Amino acid sequence: MTSDIDRLLNLASEQLPDTLARLKDFIAFESISTDPSHKADMQACCEWLVREFEALGMEASVRQTTGHPIVIAHDRTAAADAPHILYYGHYDVQPPAPLEEWRTPPFTMVIEDGPHGKRIVARGTSDDKGNMMTWVEALRIWKAEHGSLPARVSIIVEGEEEILSPSLLGFLKENREELSADACMISDTLSLAPDHPALTISMRGLLHAEITVTGPSCDLHSGSYGGVVVNPIHVLSRMIAGLHDADGRVTIPGFYDDVEEPPAEVLKFFDELNFDLDGFLGSVGLRGEHGEANRSAEERMWTRPCCDINGIWGGFIGEGRKTVIPSTAHAKLSCRLVPGQTADKVIAGIREYFAAATPADVEVKIDYFGGTPAVRVPHDDRYVMAARRALKRVFARDAGLKGGGGTLPLISDFKAELGLDCILMGFGMPDDLVHAPNEKFDLVCLEAGIHSHLVFLDELVSLR
């Protein structure tokens, strides 16, 4: 490491109290995107961000969308041929409910002692306000010291990530020119341990549908009709039971036809993580292996598709008893998709499956809510390589290259609209209680994150 970058890292550590003061202000906005009563908080939070970015000498503005506003900023201090990085963050957070489970008020940032040293507790500390501050502070420190950045920097901070970014794609379409860049940097994912950084190099896609099974035209008394009519709950149960075979494979026609096996190199990266499946399952009370036979846990989590019923309901579900044979039964179904699969083809298979499983006197309706394709980040992309080198310099060990089982629609949006690959370099920990009461972000993660982004900027110097 150059002595120059060492000085910046020391500065970052020394200035942590200032960083925390700014984060505390950011946290204080109750920017809950799913709750319309917080519309004014969303706008106020955007205006705060604009002032922050302007303080960094950037052009910044609040842009209205069909949903919550988006903040855009541009730094114009780099050379015209410098790499152009689009930093993405989101200022919205999940609702703090259940409030009674918080030890401290959710929007008042506090510092506590924890197993990894000091930790920052409040809604949004890890997802994503604190994580986002890692690159904001790196940009601030670099620019304060050098007067300019080593890369052209644009920033997009949206307010709808927690509600699946409904306005983002349209916004990217309308502002394609302005937002063009060479790569997108996102700090909204997990590392492996406080001393073990990670880059996420794939995310699964997602498809949503709702199944409605209708039998009798009205709810029936099970005494009068039990034995001579079809029960929609039984039919739906048989349908769900048949969705997986004895090997845990999904039986939807054509489900695996287009599944791409990941490159051997990627599987090797995953293998090197020595993923602690026992610990992962044990923390939620499970011990056994589940899912597709003859596939590693990493494959089942990250590179293999799956199908889950996320909700089921029908008949009488209140307290007590009511012996009804219901007219309808319902299920919410989702599939996690992997590269090669398209939501359109999978939903066609789902329709075929349920139609074939429909007995006489029953109607099945499939409401399809759309899908998001899987994404794979090229692990040898030059910017991803720069991030890997940066993490290695900071942590003195190779970053783990991991997959993500979940879905971030925005990553497909950036790829589809702007042609950008996303560098998923996040500093959250698996125990951050993201979306839950007492969300936290370890101070050591905040500090290491700022350091990593500073060194990433340093790496960009040589990419010019």
Place this chain on the structure above:
Amino acid sequence: MTSDIDRLLNLASEQLPDTLARLKDFIAFESISTDPSHKADMQACCEWLVREFEALGMEASVRQTTGHPIVIAHDRTAAADAPHILYYGHYDVQPPAPLEEWRTPPFTMVIEDGPHGKRIVARGTSDDKGNMMTWVEALRIWKAEHGSLPARVSIIVEGEEEILSPSLLGFLKENREELSADACMISDTLSLAPDHPALTISMRGLLHAEITVTGPSCDLHSGSYGGVVVNPIHVLSRMIAGLHDADGRVTIPGFYDDVEEPPAEVLKFFDELNFDLDGFLGSVGLRGEHGEANRSAEERMWTRPCCDINGIWGGFIGEGRKTVIPSTAHAKLSCRLVPGQTADKVIAGIREYFAAATPADVEVKIDYFGGTPAVRVPHDDRYVMAARRALKRVFARDAGLKGGGGTLPLISDFKAELGLDCILMGFGMPDDLVHAPNEKFDLVCLEAGIHSHLVFLDELVSLR
């Protein structure tokens, strides 16, 4: 028919306006047993009944129970060796909800024109206040004319039939001596058509349980965990799917072991009904045959046991989407039982079935809510025979002998505690909208019911 009984029948028809005036008063009590806010209405309704029975020259009283009060009355005008009949009715009704679907206020009795002539519309007209008035009015007219009854008559009117008679068994135990009789007469069932009377000669029993399947210790994100954990909704669905085999038979171990086939004579009675299965199913939008293979519809409805899931729920069931793998999934299960089966043995089979179907990492809890055995009324009992003769005299055709698929716990209670068989001679019609908005009772059914009970009393004269 004797000229004396003809005179009484004419009187009953002439006095129908008075009968309707009394029924209107009875209907006006909002005696909704499931709603604690109607406690005072229950008591007031009981006091009204006591005054009615006292007006018939009976000893009557309101008896408090652990739940709603019971009205007891005794007539002492018959000879000591006359048959002793215990008349049963219930003054409680189902809630009128949904109120907006009523054409007229639910507790204000009105007379309308309908397909079978005039009909009486209000909550409780058929179930059971109007049906109960058939024997109250018969007793009134007979006694007014003769000064005494041809049978020793006791009356029990409970206020908890619609909530499964929780206080009745205890009350019968405590008052066994006082309530001893030779037979119990109940008018709370259906006839086949306005001109086709019926006696119900069997009712199925009932067993209730709730199944809870627990997998992970908390709800999981289906992105992070989908593919490596067990999904309780899938497990519960497989369990439910396996409850029936391809022939529609219940697979619970031992389920059919003790099932008694009904006497051939009973099956012949059922066959003679020429039950209109197509019409029965068509009225609820179904066409096909369902249930146990190689059994007639009458058997499947009345003499064969069945098992239904009455409710199912688990995971996210709100509007929109939440990709959760839930910690638990739940189902409400009930079985209709037939003679020979005991609830204790069936629940043991249910426990065995679910235990055997439980995979690794899953716990299944069975909450058992108790059971009621099936009952069969001996169709050649002397009092049942008297009722059959009475119906034939009034309707000039044989009464159909039908089964009932539902469950009336009170019938087992009367048999178990008092050793009484129940004569189920009701005058409701299948389209009475019992428990639903715009409940009605056809005037022709009320009149024929009073006539039938008068002739039944006449039949009792010769049984002395």
